[in-house]
Amino acid sequence: MTQSWKSPRHQEGSQTSGEGKSALATGLRLLGLRDHSRDELERKLRRRYGADEILVVLNKLCQIGLIDDAKFAVNFARTKLQLHRWGRQKIYFELLKRGVSRELSRSTTANLPLADQQAAADALVASRQKQWGDLLPLPNQQRRLIGLLSRRGFSWPIIHQALHRIR
DSSP: OOOOOOOHHHHHHOSSOSTTSOHHHHHHHHHHHSOOOHHHHHHHHHTTSOHHHHHHHHHHHHHTTSOOHHHHHHHHHHHHHHTSOOOHHHHHHHHHHTTOOHHHHHHHHHTSOHHHHHHHHHHHHHHHHHHHTTSSOHHHHHHHHHHHHHHTTOOHHHHHHHHHTTO
């Protein structure tokens, strides 16, 4: 019987098998899909690779500038505020979940322009009003909007401003 053994060099070049890919190649592939924090990328690599190999790869990626938690936090916050209409508090806690430090999360969310936060809240209110039309009385709309905006992480002053504009 012939054994089907492949050398490590042959396995690294294989694109069909996930086992043969190096931690660096996997890290680069993941970063090619979207930005990751250092901790987030480490958790994903930990599923398949050893701690020593991961540490070397993460240090190399940080050194060449492909992993930068500060840049990740700013881009994440901007995207979530503008496209997903999240408020500061939700962005802060999501950054923490993704392994960004408390200090960096706090400073990133503190630097979000108030006008952009208000614009996101106003856009969310406008989209819901368009969706509801005249189906709901104003008090019910306001109650639902308060819940929605607070779940999205907006502060009370921003919620109050957004509701004040619909009266």
